[in-house]
Amino acid sequence: MVNTFSNIGVFLFATLGILYLFAVLLRFMLQLARADFYNPISQGIVKVTNPPLLPLRKVVPGLFGVDMASLVLALLVGWAMILGSGLLAGLGLLNPLSALLWSLLGCLSTVVAVVFVGLLISIVFSWIAPHSGHPALMLLRQLLEPFCAPVRRLIPPLGVIDISPIFVFILLTVVDKLLLGFAQMANMPAFVYGLFWHIPGF
Template identity: 80%
Template sequence: MVSTFSNIGVFILATLGILYLFAVLLRFMLQLARADFYNPISQGIVKITNPLLRPLRKIVPGFFGLDMASLVLALLVGWVMILGAGFLAGVGMLNPLSALLWSLLGCLMTLIAILFVGMLISIVVSWVAPHSANPALVLLRQLLEPVYAPVRKIIPPLGVIDISPIFVFILLTVADKLLLGFAQSAAMPQLVYNLFWHIPF
């Protein structure tokens, strides 16, 4: 019975934690991409993240246009998820420094997975509704453009066909596998790995 309650606790913590981590990482991506903050979805993300982000920005300044406070908050969210899951699962107190490293790796894997899934959605929509003005799709295109743009400079479109997503998919998959290798070398427990979202292959 205790094990069942522990599993339920870890599940609730992981679900709520990953949802908030999504919001924080999307907030970082919004500023990085100079996306439309008047988009209703952007406004929702801002409202969710502001209560913790505003106080943090008073002590964590931006750096070369990067929203460092959002990155720090993402690390802290992952860190709390890891330590909380370890406590709820009854594995004892995890090393806080190791948990911080695992949080960094987990946040990076989650960010890669967000981009990966976002690209899949964008590609499917480009075939069925290429000119949709849906706020979610407009925002998605804005968030992905900074990812595609550097690749397009090297590999331009073939006429009307943009092949940059193919190479971005390859780069994201390679990066995810490298991060998984780092996670294994950093002795990340399976419990911790399962807390974060990642490409499922």
């Protein structure tokens, strides 16, 4: 019974943690992509992430136009999620420095998963609703453009078919496998690896 409550606690804590990490990383990625700030979804992400981010910006300045405070917040959320889940699972306090490294790898893995899933959604809707003006789809296109545009310049579309997502998928797979290798080198426990959103089958 104790193990059951422990597992439920880890599940709830990790789920809330990964959802908030997802929001923070989305905010950072949307800023890099120069996405529409006034999109209702953008505004929702801003409202959710502002409470811890605005005070953090007073301590962590931007660098070359990059919002470093968002990156630091993402690392801290992942770090707290790892340490908290370890305590709830009865593993005691994990090494904070190791947890910070695992958090970095977890954040990178989450970004890969966001782009991967985003591309899948974008491809599906490009066939069933190619001219949709839905705010979510418009924001998704803006988010993915920095990843697809460089590939598109090297490999132009075949007529009306844009094949750049195929090569982006390949690159994401390679990056994900490298991250897995680094996670193994960093002795990341299996439960920590399972905390973060991970592409099924990778």
